[in-house]
Amino acid sequence: MESFMGALGLYGLGTLALVWPKRLELAAHYVSMGLAVIASLMVLSLSLLEIMGLGTGGMLQLGRYSLVVDGWAAAFLLIIGLSGTAVSIYGLGYGRGYLGARIRQLAGLWNLFLGSMVLVVLAGDAFTFILAWEVMALVSFLLVNHESEKKQVVGAAYQYMVMTHLGTAAILIAFYILGSGAESFAFVDLAHSELTPVMKHIAFGCAFAGFALKSGLMPLHVWLPNAHPAAPSHVSALMSGVMLKVAVYGFGRFVFEFIGADVFAYGLIVMVVGLVSAFLGVLYASMEKDMKRILAYSSVENMGIIFAAFGCGMLLVAMDKSYLSVVAFTAVLVHSVAHSLMKCLLFMSAGAVMHATGTRNVELLGGLLKKMPWTAAFTLIGSMSLASLPFTAGLVGEWLTLQGMMSLAFEAGRPELRLLVIFAFILLGLTGALALGCFVRLYGVAFLGRRRSNLVLKAHEMPFTMLCGMGLEAVAIIAMGIMPAPLVNAMRQILVDSPLAIPAGDFIGLWWNGGQSEAVFNPWLIMIAGLLLFALLALTLGSHKVIVHQDVTWNCGTEPTRRQQYTATGFSKPLRRAFDFILKPRRERVFLQRDHAYFGRKLHYNLMIPDQFTDRLYRPVEHIMVRLADTLRIVQQGSVRLYIGYTMIAMVIVLIWGGM
Amino acid sequence: MEYLVVLLLFVVFVQTRVMELRRSVAALMAQSVIVACACLLAGLNHGLMHALIPFALTLGVKVIFIPTAMLKLIKRITDEREIFSDINVNYSTMAAAAFLVFGYVLGNRFMLDPMQQDIFAATIMMIMTGLALMVMRKRAILQICGLITLENGIYLLGLIITEGLPLVVELGVFLDVLIAVVVLVILTNRMSLSFMTTDTTVMRKLKG
Numbered sequence: 038m039e040s041f042m043g044a045l046g047l048y049g050l051g052t053l054a055l056v057w058p059k060r061l062e063l064a065a066h067y068v069s070m071g072l073a074v075i076a077s078l079m080v081l082s083l084s085l086l087e088i089m090g091l092g093t094g095g096m097l098q099l100g101r102y103s104l105v106v107d108g109w110a111a112a113f114l115l116i117i118g119l120s121g122t123a124v125s126i127y128g129l130g131y132g133r134g135y136l137g138a139r140i141r142q143l144a145g146l147w148n149l150f151l152g153s154m155v156l157v158v159l160a161g162d163a164f165t166f167i168l169a170w171e172v173m174a175l176v177s178f179l180l181v182n183h184e185s186e187k188k189q190v191v192g193a194a195y196q197y198m199v200m201t202h203l204g205t206a207a208i209l210i211a212f213y214i215l216g217s218g219a220e221s222f223a224f225v226d227l228a229h230s231e232l233t234p235v236m237k238h239i240a241f242g243c244a245f246a247g248f249a250l251k252s253g254l255m256p257l258h259v260w261l262p263n264a265h266p267a268a269p270s271h272v273s274a275l276m277s278g279v280m281l282k283v284a285v286y287g288f289g290r291f292v293f294e295f296i297g298a299d300v301f302a303y304g305l306i307v308m309v310v311g312l313v314s315a316f317l318g319v320l321y322a323s324m325e326k327d328m329k330r331i332l333a334y335s336s337v338e339n340m341g342i343i344f345a346a347f348g349c350g351m352l353l354v355a356m357d358k359s360y361l362s363v364v365a366f367t368a369v370l371v372h373s374v375a376h377s378l379m380k381c382l383l384f385m386s387a388g389a390v391m392h393a394t395g396t397r398n399v400e401l402l403g404g405l406l407k408k409m410p411w412t413a414a415f416t417l418i419g420s421m422s423l424a425s426l427p428f429t430a431g432l433v434g435e436w437l438t439l440q441g442m443m444s445l446a447f448e449a450g451r452p453e454l455r456l457l458v459i460f461a462f463i464l465l466g467l468t469g470a471l472a473l474g475c476f477v478r479l480y481g482v483a484f485l486g487r488r489r490s491n492l493v494l495k496a497h498e499m500p501f502t503m504l505c506g507m508g509l510e511a512v513a514i515i516a517m518g519i520m521p522a523p524l525v526n527a528m529r530q531i532l533v534d535s536p537l538a539i540p541a542g543d544f545i546g547l548w549w550n551g552g553q554s555e556a557v558f559n560p561w562l563i564m565i566a567g568l569l570l571f572a573l574l575a576l577t578l579g580s581h582k583v584i585v586h587q588d589v590t591w592n593c594g595t596e597p598t599r600r601q602q603y604t605a606t607g608f609s610k611p612l613r614r615a616f617d618f619i620l621k622p623r624r625e626r627v628f629l630q631r632d633h634a635y636f637g638r639k640l641h642y643n644l645m646i647p648d649q650f651t652d653r654l655y656r657p658v659e660h661i662m663v664r665l666a667d668t669l670r671i672v673q674q675g676s677v678r679l680y681i682g683y684t685m686i687a688m689v690i691v692l693i694w695g696g697m
Numbered sequence: 698m699e700y701l702v703v704l705l706l707f708v709v710f711v712q713t714r715v716m717e718l719r720r721s722v723a724a725l726m727a728q729s730v731i732v733a734c735a736c737l738l739a740g741l742n743h744g745l746m747h748a749l750i751p752f753a754l755t756l757g758v759k760v761i762f763i764p765t766a767m768l769k770l771i772k773r774i775t776d777e778r779e780i781f782s783d784i785n786v787n788y789s790t791m792a793a794a795a796f797l798v799f800g801y802v803l804g805n806r807f808m809l810d811p812m813q814q815d816i817f818a819a820t821i822m823m824i825m826t827g828l829a830l831m832v833m834r835k836r837a838i839l840q841i842c843g844l845i846t847l848e849n850g851i852y853l854l855g856l857i858i859t860e861g862l863p864l865v866v867e868l869g870v871f872l873d874v875l876i877a878v879v880v881l882v883i884l885t886n887r888m889s890l891s892f893m894t895t896d897t898t899v900m901r902k903l904k905g
Contacts, residue, residue, distance in 0.1 A: 677840075678898075
């Protein structure tokens with residue numbers, strides 16, 4: 038525990054970059070980011086020790102406030118440490134782009150952000166938790182707002198701030214209800230909170246709403262696709278990769294320790310919300326043209342998968358099958374780690390592309406593979422992982438999620454529940470397929486083909502630190518994809534040991550070798566098969582003398598131009614057609630010139646995919662609020678005399694009331 | 698004491714009818730003199746010292762300082778010629794009468810002894826009339842008069858009900874009034890400089 042304090046101290050030192058003198062700002066940046074790297078490495082190694090059971094553990098008590106580290110916390114400290122290290126190394130190079138644009142503030146707040154997240158996870162009482170949570174929210178707001186010269190950045194940042202404070206308010210209410218039941222705010226006491234069922238439902242609802250908002254589940258996700266593109270890339274990597282997981286951590290604490298999952302409806306709600314978020318998230322991701330918005334919606338999708346697995350585990354616990362729920366909860370942890378790795382990697386590569394070309398719009402990219410081979414390779418690994426292809430970390434988590442669903446399906450005694458599981462499989466299957474399409478589209482349009490604009494011409498490979506940050510994540514993804522067993526076992530052990538105290542059961546049998554009813558996933562087996570196939574193909578095809586003849590592509594007798602390539606919008610057209618009852622795209626066609634029915638035409642085509650939740654849910658609520666406020670203004674006329682009149686009326690009423 | 702109450706009632710009724718700034722300040726001064734005398738009489742039961750200090754304070758602050766400051770202010774204000782209240786003067790007089798009845802009803806309810814009941818009714822009437830003056834008058838000066846009337850009413854009520862407040866409380870009350878009036882006078886002065894009038898309805902322009 039004391040060593041974690043050391044890491045927090047290093048983050049604190051890094052925060053001091055805020056007060057370095059202006060002429061030393063580059064030095065401040067390097068020192069501060071370097072401290073962040075060292076502190077994150079410390080967090081990483083300490084949490085690894087903790088997970089392996091070699092850590093000192095324990096708690097640190099300061100009066101009524103305490104810091105505690107247990108298994109559940111250690112799993113999330115691992116995420117913070119791992120991604121924190123890689124992204125901080127990347128930030129060493131990437132942050133240089135902000136030289137002269139408040140770089141000291143960026144570096145200092147970066148440390149504070151990481152430190153506050155570590156503190157949230159370590160918090161041992163509600164007060165510390167909320168304090169750290171609020172620091173995290175405010176610092177991330179400031180980081181999102183970093184390029185405050187741009188109007189849309191300010192808009193996105195304020196939207197984020199409003200939303201995140203709504204979430205904090207909900208969590209505060211939940212803590213308040215629990216705390217008044219337990220007459221204490223220490224987590225140890227909150228676990229024994231005596232609540233009436235109604236209060237318990239309210240507490241659960243508030244906690245779920247608060248944490249779902251922070252993790253961007255639909256329909257509370259609206260801040261996410263706006264805030265992530267607005268923030269500097271390494272900040273969006275950290276927000277998407279790590280901050281969203283911190284919300285999962287908090288939700289887990291509530292469910293495992295404070296509220297319990299014994300009510301069937303809780304699990305059902307969490308699972309359905311998760312599934313819907315997963316499906317709609319990836320659907321919207323396939324429609325976007327902005328690289329970072331694609332990634333942001335993909336975060337919604339992956340958080341949806343994590344919460345669907347969580348809900349599945351909660352349902353199994355509610356059905357008294359907790360030895361099976363361990364699969365689902367392991368899926369939560371494993372997919373959290375995996376998503377953190379791959380999302381950080383892809384946000385970093387989006388930052389690299391932006392750095393090189395100055396745009397996030399994939400329609401203006403293309404052919405980047407030749408200009409930035411390393412970045413392209415890392416992005417490919419990240420995209421494969423997000424599309425959950427074999428040999429990558431992304432598959433492991435989704436595999437476990439599906440296994441969890443399968444155990445739910447076998448245990449489902451009632452037809453309604455079976456229907457739900459079928460629905461879940463359909464949605465998860467669609468999600469997987471759409472995610473594959475989405476990342477083929479992202480990678481194909483941005484990195485393959487030929488350039489779509491002249492912006493690509495000035496692209497160049499990134500400096501070493503940035504490549505190093507991306508490379509670390511890519512290596513971790515591959516390692517986890519090929520050898521998932523150590524991590525999965527460690528995560529399972531955490532769940533068995535600490536919060537749930539689940540009877541261990543034959544977990545490995547279920548997951549690894551396949552029981553009677555479960556499928557088998559063994560990366561080595563697939564890899565060997567794949568290598569054999571490759572070798573066979575190489576032998577049979579490679580033995581021939583291949584004649585290479587280079588020529589332009591046959592294009593009905595015309596010279597193919599760059600503009601004839603697939604565009605990102607065109608690529609997702611079939612999806613838009615298939616799901617237009619959900620997406621409701623708005624098309625606008627204006628003819629600028631129309632001399633003839635078939636040629637000589639120029640037209641302006643505008644396609645918009647409005648966010649249905651904004652249109653259907655947030656706008657009406659906003660209207661109602663504004664109208665209510667307008668109604669209240671009748672009382673407030675701005676006349677002093679009227680106000681005195683109110684006092685007078687109040688006084689007469691009080692006097693009469695007193696006289697009665 | 699009874700005579701003082703009758704006088705006080707008379708002065709308050711006059712106040713509801715006076716529309717000219719100087720005269721209303723004079724009426725306020727007269728009212729404060731009566732309150733000071735009542736204060737002296739009520740205090741004599743508890744010893745001379747306890748009577749003299751509030752008396753002197755009332756005299757100093759409410760009879761001399763505040764009216765002087767307000768008269769000085771009136772000299773500076775340019776548009777003191779004609780004042781119309783958009784609500785008829787008669788209404789405020791009638792309201793004052795209604796408040797007096799209301800005060801007696803309340804006093805009856807609280808079952809005070811007859812002597813106290815008179816003063817209680819008078820103070821309730823002063824408080825409510827003070828508020829009514831503030832609501833019905835547009836001019837800032839007249840509103841200040843209303844405020845002081847209200848203040849006098851509260852002070853007298855406290856004096857009667859508790860049979861003499863502790864000295865510290867009295868000092869605090871006087872300081873409050875003093876500061877309120879100083880601020881109000883300054884504000885009114887600024888207002889007449891910026892808007893060329895002390896009609897508070899123009900303040901509506903400030904509303905966002």
